[in-house]
Amino acid sequence: MIFIIMAGKIKQTFTEKVRRELTCDGCGECCHYVALEIDRPRSKRDYSDLFWHLLHEKVSIYIGHDRSWNMEFMTKCVNLTKDGMCGDYENRPVICRQYSLDNCTRHSDGKYYLHKFRSPEELKTYLKGRKVDFEFKRRRK
Numbered sequence: 001m002i003f004i005i006m007a008g009k010i011k012q013t014f015t016e017k018v019r020r021e022l023t024c025d026g027c028g029e030c031c032h033y034v035a036l037e038i039d040r041p042r043s044k045r046d047y048s049d050l051f052w053h054l055l056h057e058k059v060s061i062y063i064g065h066d067r068s069w070n071m072e073f074m075t076k077c078v079n080l081t082k083d084g085m086c087g088d089y090e091n092r093p094v095i096c097r098q099y100s101l102d103n104c105t106r107h108s109d110g111k112y113y114l115h116k117f118r119s120p121e122e123l124k125t126y127l128k129g130r131k132v133d134f135e136f137k138r139r140r141k
C-alpha cells in the first residue's frame with residue numbers, strides 16, 4: 001500500500017515565537033514535487049526495482065526520520081504561480097491545507113530525510129555500507 005505525502009516527518013520543533021515568524025514569502029518549494037511512501041525493500045528484486053526507478057530523471061528515494069521509505073518525483077503543481085503563490089488557494093487540496101510551516105522542506109533546512117538517493121549508485125553505496133546483499137549472481141555461460 002502507498003500513501004501520498006508531501007515530505008517525510010521531520011524531527012524538529014520550533015518555539016511559538018519562531019513559529020509565528022515563519023512565512024512562505026512566495027517560496028513555493030513544497031509545490032514542486034510529489035512523494036509516495038513505498039514498502040521497505042526486502043529482496044533483491046525489490047532493490048532492482050528501486051534501481052530502475054532511480055534510472056529515471058527527477059526521481060529520487062529517501063528514508064525519512066520515521067525510517068519510512070519514500071519515492072519523490074520533482075514535478076511542479078500546475079496551480080503554482082510565477083511568484084511562488086498558490087493560484088487556487090481557496091480550492092487547494094486537503095494535503096496542502098494540512099502541510100505545516102513548522103516542519104516544511106524550507107524551514108527544516110531541506111533536511112526532511114535521513115538518507116536520500118538520486119541515482120542507483122547512491123543507493124548501492126548506501127546498501128554496501130550496510131552489507132546488504134542486493135546483487136543477483138550472474139550465471140556462467
Ligand code: SF4
Nearest residue numbers: 024027028029030104
Ligand atoms: S510551506 Fe514551507 S516549503 Fe512550502 S511554500 Fe511555505 S515556506 Fe516554502
Ligand code: SF4
Nearest residue numbers: 031077079080086096
Ligand atoms: S494546490 Fe496550491 S498549495 Fe497545493 S501544491 Fe498546488 S500550488 Fe501548492
